[in-house]
Amino acid sequence: MDFNIDVNYVIDTAVELISIPSPVGYTYDAITRVGQELCALGITNYKITKKGAIIGFIEGENNNYKKMISAHVDTLGAMVKKIKSNGRLQLVNLGGVNWGSVEGENVTIHTLNGDDIEGTIIPVKSSVHIYGDEARDMARNASTMEVRLDEDVKTKENTENLGIRVGDFVSFDPRTVITESGYIKSRFIDDKMCVAQLLGYIKYLKDNNMKPKNGLYIYISNYEEIGHGISIVPDDLDEFIALDIGLVGEDALGDEKKVSIAAKDNKTPYDITVRMGLVEAAEMNDIKYTIDVYNRYGSDSSATLLQAFDFKSACIGPSVESSHHYERTHIDGVIETIKLLIAYL
Structure with missing residues (x-):
C-alpha cells in the first residue's frame, strides 16, 4: 500500500492545536478550529453536539457496516478554587493533574469577561533561601501549590478587581518542542496529536480521491479526560475505535516509534476481532506496532461501553513517554499510527 502521508500537515496542525488552550470544560476555541479544518478538507456535514463536541460522517465504499473514529481536544488543566487573602490562587485540577509536573509552569487564567491573565504555579513555600529543606521536602498537591499572578496584587480584593473569580479556567503553557532527532x-500530545492524525487521515483520503472501505463517523470529543467524552452513538454503529495515546514505561510495552494497539484498559478488554483485524493490517503493510494492557487508563470507546451501547471497540495511537506529565513521542510513531488508520479503514 502506498502511504503518501502529508507528515508536515499533521505536525503543523498538531502544534497549532496544542497552542489553543482547551482544558476540559473550556474547549470551544479548539472545537471551532477543528471544525474549520474539517470544512477545508471537504467534510461539511458535521454538527456540533449540545455538549460542544463534533460528529460528522464520511461516505464509504460500503455503508452497510459503520465504523467510528474519535479523538479528543480536551486536555488537563485547572480551575480557580479559591482566591487567597494574599491575592494568589488555589486551584483544583481538571483531568488528573500531577501537581509535581506543573511546578514552575506558566499559566493563563481565562476570566468570564474575556480577559486572559498570566501567572505561574509555585509551591506556597518555594524559596530555599527562605524555607531551606522545607521547600525541598514539602509535598506537592492542590493545597500546597498556588498561582502567583503577574500583576500588582497583594490582597484578595486586588485579584477580584482584575476580574478573576472562583470557577475560572486555568490553562498550562504546553511548551511544544520538536527536536532534530x-x-x-x-x-x-494527549490528545491533540491524535486529532491532527485523524485530520491527516482525512486529508489522505482527499488527496488521493479515496473513500474508506466502510461508512465512517468522525467524533471529536471534549470531555474525555474526565470520562464522559462521547454523548451520541449512532444507532447504526458497528465498530468504534478511539484514537488516543499509548503508554511508554516500566509496566508498558509501548515504543515511541510504533503504533500502540490496546488489548485492555482499566474498564474492559477491547474487541478481539477488531484487534485481530488491526494486527493483520499492520503485519500485511509492515507497520511497526505493539500490543499492550493498560491498568490506569480509559478511552472514549471503553467509557462508552459502560453506557451499555452495543458495538465493537478498539483503541490505537502513538505511544507517549511520561503521559500526563511533560509528554514525548516520536514522528515515526505518529506516521505508523496514520499508516494503520489507512490500512485498516
Missing part, C-alpha cells in the same frame, strides 16, 4: 515534546 524527530522527538515531539509537549504537555498535550
Whole structure:
C-alpha cells in the first residue's frame, strides 16, 4: 500500500492545536478550529453536539457496516478554587493533574469577561533561601501549590478587581518542542496529536480521491479526560475505535516509534476481532506496532461501553513517554499510527 502521508500537515496542525488552550470544560476555541479544518478538507456535514463536541460522517465504499473514529481536544488543566487573602490562587485540577509536573509552569487564567491573565504555579513555600529543606521536602498537591499572578496584587480584593473569580479556567503553557532527532515534546500530545492524525487521515483520503472501505463517523470529543467524552452513538454503529495515546514505561510495552494497539484498559478488554483485524493490517503493510494492557487508563470507546451501547471497540495511537506529565513521542510513531488508520479503514 502506498502511504503518501502529508507528515508536515499533521505536525503543523498538531502544534497549532496544542497552542489553543482547551482544558476540559473550556474547549470551544479548539472545537471551532477543528471544525474549520474539517470544512477545508471537504467534510461539511458535521454538527456540533449540545455538549460542544463534533460528529460528522464520511461516505464509504460500503455503508452497510459503520465504523467510528474519535479523538479528543480536551486536555488537563485547572480551575480557580479559591482566591487567597494574599491575592494568589488555589486551584483544583481538571483531568488528573500531577501537581509535581506543573511546578514552575506558566499559566493563563481565562476570566468570564474575556480577559486572559498570566501567572505561574509555585509551591506556597518555594524559596530555599527562605524555607531551606522545607521547600525541598514539602509535598506537592492542590493545597500546597498556588498561582502567583503577574500583576500588582497583594490582597484578595486586588485579584477580584482584575476580574478573576472562583470557577475560572486555568490553562498550562504546553511548551511544544520538536527536536532534530524527530522527538515531539509537549504537555498535550494527549490528545491533540491524535486529532491532527485523524485530520491527516482525512486529508489522505482527499488527496488521493479515496473513500474508506466502510461508512465512517468522525467524533471529536471534549470531555474525555474526565470520562464522559462521547454523548451520541449512532444507532447504526458497528465498530468504534478511539484514537488516543499509548503508554511508554516500566509496566508498558509501548515504543515511541510504533503504533500502540490496546488489548485492555482499566474498564474492559477491547474487541478481539477488531484487534485481530488491526494486527493483520499492520503485519500485511509492515507497520511497526505493539500490543499492550493498560491498568490506569480509559478511552472514549471503553467509557462508552459502560453506557451499555452495543458495538465493537478498539483503541490505537502513538505511544507517549511520561503521559500526563511533560509528554514525548516520536514522528515515526505518529506516521505508523496514520499508516494503520489507512490500512485498516
